Amino acid sequence: MRAYRRLFVLGLAAVASLAPAWPEEPSSAFTLPELQALARAAQPTLESAEAAIEAAEGALRQARAYPNLELVVGGGRGRPRDGGDSKSETVIELVQPIELPGLRRWRARAAEVRLEGAAIDRDVVDAVVDSTVARLVYETLLAERQADIARGSAAIALRLQELLERRVEIGESAPLDAVKARSEGFARRREVLEAERSLEASRAALSLMCGDRLPVGFRLADTLEDPGATPLPNDLAERLRNGNPILRRARNAVEEALARTEVARKEVFPGFDLLAGHETELDRSATNVGVGITLPLWNRNGGAIAEAGAESTRAEADVRALTRELETALVQAGAAYRAALAEIELHEQGWTEAAKKSLDIATFGFENGEASILDVLDAQRSYLGVSLAEAESWAGLALARTDIERLIAGPLNPESTDETR
Numbered sequence: 001m002r003a004y005r006r007l008f009v010l011g012l013a014a015v016a017s018l019a020p021a022w023p024e025e026p027s028s029a030f031t032l033p034e035l036q037a038l039a040r041a042a043q044p045t046l047e048s049a050e051a052a053i054e055a056a057e058g059a060l061r062q063a064r065a066y067p068n069l070e071l072v073v074g075g076g077r078g079r080p081r082d083g084g085d086s087k088s089e090t091v092i093e094l095v096q097p098i099e100l101p102g103l104r105r106w107r108a109r110a111a112e113v114r115l116e117g118a119a120i121d122r123d124v125v126d127a128v129v130d131s132t133v134a135r136l137v138y139e140t141l142l143a144e145r146q147a148d149i150a151r152g153s154a155a156i157a158l159r160l161q162e163l164l165e166r167r168v169e170i171g172e173s174a175p176l177d178a179v180k181a182r183s184e185g186f187a188r189r190r191e192v193l194e195a196e197r198s199l200e201a202s203r204a205a206l207s208l209m210c211g212d213r214l215p216v217g218f219r220l221a222d223t224l225e226d227p228g229a230t231p232l233p234n235d236l237a238e239r240l241r242n243g244n245p246i247l248r249r250a251r252n253a254v255e256e257a258l259a260r261t262e263v264a265r266k267e268v269f270p271g272f273d274l275l276a277g278h279e280t281e282l283d284r285s286a287t288n289v290g291v292g293i294t295l296p297l298w299n300r301n302g303g304a305i306a307e308a309g310a311e312s313t314r315a316e317a318d319v320r321a322l323t324r325e326l327e328t329a330l331v332q333a334g335a336a337y338r339a340a341l342a343e344i345e346l347h348e349q350g351w352t353e354a355a356k357k358s359l360d361i362a363t364f365g366f367e368n369g370e371a372s373i374l375d376v377l378d379a380q381r382s383y384l385g386v387s388l389a390e391a392e393s394w395a396g397l398a399l400a401r402t403d404i405e406r407l408i409a410g411p412l413n414p415e416s417t418d419e420t421r
Helices: 002-018 032-042 044-064 101-169 175-209 236-243 245-266 302-348 351-367 373-408 414-420
Strands: 070-078 087-098 272-280 285-293
Touching (some): 032 101, 044 101, 101 175, 101 245, 101 373, 236 373, 302 351, 302 373
Antiparallel strands (some): 070 087, 087 272
16 A cells, blocks of 8 residues: 555656646636546556556567467588588478466466556556545635634624724723734634635645646535435445455455466476477488477476465465455544534534524624623634534545545445436
8 A cells, every 4th residue: 555655646746847737717616526537637647557557468468479489590511521522511490389278378367467456556546546636625625614714703803803992982991802802803813814824735735636737716616514424334344345446456466476376386397399390411301300398307496386375375464454454444434424423413403503693692792782802702712613613523524434435445325426416
């Protein structure tokens, strides 16, 4: 898995210098699938994966090819022992190596498995790109929501500050209240600056992921809220074991190691050479045919067999370890999903509404002289915290769903996805 991440990071670093930027002009909102398609088109890692597939296809063609016919031609001049003129001597020989069918079949099988692995590698890169884009989209949506909440809170603080300043001028409030309101206003403006910096960083990361092909003022068509959020299905672990591309690649490595082991074992058996030749000597000419055979007396390929067997054992152990690692990640993502869903239920039951109502009551009371500035500030902080918590809960749900869908290599609820189409 680390190798895929390293390859992916290198590809992402190259995008900024390779991909042309789009014109800076307003555009329609981008959906998540559109952004994922842009990101896939901009990743050099996918081009590398396609080249690996072509290389594996070439290796497969080579593995299926028959050995070439060899032509040996020799000659010279010689003189008979009893004297006489010198005459030319020629030797023409054809050699056709013949491999055992089992060796060639298993060599081709190993090449086929390698080709299957190259295709899975491409699926792995696709999954990494899609998952990364989805996370960046939801992080950007959260940053937008945090910036909006911060701006709204700053606007309320400014309104209170202006109101208190007028009351101080006419003697209805103490100057200290105005100072408190002014200090609170600066704090809220600082929160706006931090939220906008975070939003700018998220948008820049998403644009970079898409090869800097997004216009400066791009918008996102998706939202944090998911009205169709449901409890997790019960078959996630099975779907992970059957569909996760990284796990499929590990199993493919086991098959490739087994095929290589069989190739190493078949190479122990001798091959044959069919021989046909014609010789012209000083006083005679001859045509002959024969069969050559390799005798495995000194080298029975024991080292290659041991190496291939060890690789097979290692690949099988990697599958078991990777399965445990991915299942652990799935359990963690599922726990995060359920926790976010439970928090969202609290907000839907009236938590956010109660905090907003408390702020409205405190603000109304302050404007009518029935509440202090401290009551308003306390209600405002409470509402700000609850609003941010709700946005973070929705973002946590979306990010957990993204992790789960990456692990199971498919939508969380395929039925609902089909209905929306």
